[in-house]
Amino acid sequence: MSSVYQNVVRQFNKAADLMNLDPDIRVILSSPMNEITVNFPVRMDDGKVRMFTGYRIQHNNALGPFKGGLRFHPNVNDDEVRALATWMTWKSAIADIPYGGAKGGIKLDPKQYSKAELERISRRFAYSLTTNIGPNYDIPAPDVNTNGQIMAWILDTYMSTLPAKERDTALGVVTGKPLEAGGSIGRTKATGQGVCFCVEQWAKDHNFDLSKATFMVQGFGNVGSWAAKLIAKHGAKLIAVQDHTGTIICKDGIDPEKLDEYVAEKRGIAGYPEAEAMPNEDFLSTEADIFVPAALEGQLTEETTGKLKVKLVAEGANGPTTVEGDKILTEKGIDLIPDVLCNSGGVIVSYFEWLQNKSSEYWDLEEVDTKLKKKIIGGYDRVKEAAAKYDVDMRTAAYIVALSRLESAYKLRGVYP
């Protein structure tokens, strides 16, 4: 089986071959520009010091500052972060926002630490990265197991390293901040909102009535829960959910708002009283119209994709489908809205947050949502056009859109010296 980054390289090579990507640009985009690994000490609540390993991989900044989230997870490693950073470059290019791509994270299980420990870990990681991030250079954001609170700590730590009179220029060093700390309204739900806008567009294109649809969601964190709540607003029925604690099913529909409240308290979907538990391995064979993977990478593989009985896979997660999984989706005639398009709502609203910080403004929710819809549907249309023009699947088309944009930028600028 390929590693996560090998999966990206295979996706990249397929698109690059098809579109005849300039060989020089192919070489440039084939590897990340900077890979930063930091090992840093943090004092635990018991008084002992522990070492942690963090990463920030900056894939490309030809179109603008490096941009992308930070994840806290025991599986974080350089291969995964490299893949996630590369996907961010494609994502920003497809959405047509002036950013490059980066990603980072710390290898840890956040459940094992107190809030005070997590604060010290986040701050010390931010401190280790200070010379490598900045509001016009590299801008982190939330990802798996990180949130607005962690961004606020990173912002505060970064600002504290600057001379007093420069601190107010630093607000845009991270996005996904809480509203009270310079965040944007609509950022928390943005990734799920973007997934929902894409699903609406797909339904429109296929004359498909969302009010009669059934759907299933994998992962009930920020992305999965918001996608579920927003898709359900169209009248679609959420019939199965899976997360790291188990799988639940209810053919009459699961209320995503109630499930969200339950998860906020219990930290997982297991035991939710208004649905039945089912074996994890049966989840993917549930019959539904739409599947939203919103958990981790590598879920739809050679072994698992064949089980699907859905019409559409709308990827809220990054990298949920391997190259072999993609082949099976195509063979089975299952439509796909690929991650680099489908989950780009998060980084799009991060861009809006950054713009608001730059101009000391606060937009209202209607403005944020309207602009988000325009951007993400713009990307959707470009990918659909490329799919028709090159007669390829939506993922390959998404890559072609991203690579074409980067190719034009490089051709105009050339390579220094």
Ligand code: GLU
């Ligand atoms: N972590 C999110 C993603 O994978 C958001 C990144 C951002 O807002 O910079 O797209």
